[in-house]
Amino acid sequence: DFESIQKKPLKFKGDSGKVKKKKKHKKDKKKFDQIRLESVEDETQASASPKYDNLTPAERKFKENQDKRQMDRILKRASTTHRDRVEEFNRNLDSLSEHYDIPKVSWTK
Incomplete structure (x- = not known):
């Protein structure tokens, strides 16, 4: 009666069983850092950005x-x-005082 039962775990379609991780390269990290710094500089140069157009002058300045x-x-x-x-x-x-340390508790004395 139980001859047709599978005794191994089920597999998903297209699953090879191994998870491949993408390797990180130092070149990519340097490029990312350079792009990030350029975007920071661009944002600081733009004084009145279009995302704050619908705000009052005080709100815009605050943001x-x-x-x-x-x-x-x-x-x-x-x-x-x-x-x-x-x-x-x-x-x-x-630099903190020892006031915040947990005091020793002894029941034998």
Whole structure:
């Protein structure tokens, strides 16, 4: 009765069973960084962008300043390495008082 039952897992059509990952090339990363920097420069040069045409002058100015601050934060964050950020974080922790440390609790004394 059970001779026609499949004993192996089902396969999808066109599935070879292996997942191929695309290799990342250093050339592509350099090109991407260069394109990103060019787009940042273009955005900063355009003072009145068309996406803010329907806003009041005060709202437009606020949005433009907000975008500028966000780009400054992104560039500042991208300029530091992970190692620098970790060292800065550790310096910050060292400067804190021990008031925030968890006190030892001993029930034997």
